[in-house]
Amino acid sequence: MGIVVQKFGGTSVGTIERIGRVADRIISYKEAGHQMVVVVSAMGKSTDVLVDMAKEISAHPDEREMDMLLSTGEQVTISLLSMMLEKKGHRAVSLTGWQAGITTESVHGKARIKHIDNERMKSELAEGNIVIVAGFQGISEEGEITTLGRGGSDTTAVALAASLKADKCEIFTDVSGVYTADPRVVPAAQKLDVISYDEMLELANLGAGVLHPRSVECAKKYGVCLVVRSSFTDEEGTYVQEGITLETGRVVSGVAHDEDVAKITVVGMPAQVGTLSRLFNTLATHHVNVDIIIQSSYDAKASNISFTVAGSDLTHALQTLEVSRADLGFDKVEYEEALTKVSIVGAGMVNNPGVAAEMFRELAQQEISIKMVSTSDIKVSCVIASEYADRAVRALHSIFQLDAQEVAVVHGI
Structure with missing residues (x-):
């Protein structure tokens, strides 16, 4: 048998008892003949x-x-899990991200793997060791410790699986797979057996926390x-693979929401060719990711440009704009916090007009105002006030007829 990469999140390794259960699961794969590479997050809420x-x-x-501080959380977990495996009679070696050979961009807080x-991992596997790797981290070419951003352990696991040409990469979490919505918000959400890469990527980007988008x-x-x-049952999970639709016959296959949203409006931008390019190049240079964009002109010489950013990036984005105000030539910046992006996703939307209208109609019936809208072939997103998020989802x-008869079970909370 070949290599299997597994990733266990913070809830899965939140206590010594849970680390013991994780070790038992790893051992069962090892004894079945697999070479094991395991990626772990920091324990619980550490x-x-x-x-x-x-x-x-x-x-x-x-x-x-x-980055120096946060990278220590995963190092605690890898050493404890390795000790637990040794105690249970199986040789294991713990590796930090840089010991595992992960080189990243020279960006702190949200670096990408280059x-x-x-070779080190292959050598350890050849010697019969279980390899335990710290997720979420790597090292830059300048020798600086870097982190991949929250949720980056998923990316570590998939990147290692790709590098090692693993048979599969299993992401263990506190739910049994990918659901049609967050089961914490919608207890009647249904678990999906399979989902396509494209649909999963949309859901992940739109706030479904079960997988990191970059993974x-x-x-x-x-x-x-x-x-x-x-991590808590032996139930079959959800397979993410090419060319599979979420649910045959369904137009909408999932509802996602992202509560970490802020809206920024740059007022009085010069209405000139290249204005948008200068504005968003400035933000990109300072590593501010922009999502939904709306431009509105109010006279021949000026326009307002509104866009959304992650709420966690709001302060940095505002500082970047203030520093660049003279160069960009705008009048002022306005912003709004406590917003949520609610989205519907489904490959079936491509050939079914009227889905967006039905979404808008339902939100209106719920007396929920829509502040911004974004669409693609397989998704529609609306930005609303966060106080209405759960009701909207x-x-x-x-x-869209996604409710299941049974209530979903979420472990570890």
Whole structure:
């Protein structure tokens, strides 16, 4: 048998007892003849604890030092899991991201993986060791510790699976697979047996927290067989693969929501050729990711440009705009927080006109105002006030006939 890469999230390794259960699961694969590479996150909410400690010192701690701090969470887990496997009679070796050969961009906080030197991992596997790798981290070409952003352990696992040409990559979490909506919000959400890369990528980008978007991008690019499963049961999970629709015969296959949204409006931008290019190049240079964009002109000389960013990026985006105000030539910046992007996704939407209209009609019946809209071939997204998010998700899930008869079970909360 070949290599299997598994990833266990923070909930799955949140206590010593749970680490013991994870070790038992790994051992069952090892004894079945697989070579095992395991990626783990920091235990429980320990990353949040580290962030809170840093913010007790500074509201805006140095990004390099934050990477140095946050990378320690995963190192705790890899050493404890390796000890547990040794105790249970199986040789294991723990590797930090850089020991595993993961080289990233020179960006702190949300670096991308550039390449992986997998020789160390292959050597350890050849010696019969179970390889335990710290997720979420790597090293830049300048020798600096970097992190991949929250949820980056998924990306680590899929990237390692691609590099090692693993048979499959299993992502273990606190739910049994990919659901038609977040089961914490919609207890009647249904688990899907299979989902296409494209639909999963849309759901992940739109706020479905079960998989990190970059991990799905990597899986699609390299054809990695990706499986989402529960750490707490032996239930079959959801397979993410090419060319599979979510549910045959359904127009809408899932509802996602992202509560980390802020809206920025740049007022009085010069109405000139190249204005949009200058504005968004400035934001991109400072690593501010922009989502929905709307331009509105109010006279021949000026226009307003509204766009959304992650709520966590709002302060940085506002600072970037203020510093660049003279060069860009705008009048002022307005912003709005506490927003949520609610989206419907489905490959069946391509050939079914009127889906967006039905979504807008249902939100209107729920007396929910829509602030911004974005569409693609397989999704429609609406930005709304966060106080209405749960109501909107449940209403859309119901109106598009996604409710299941049984209530979904979420472990570990």
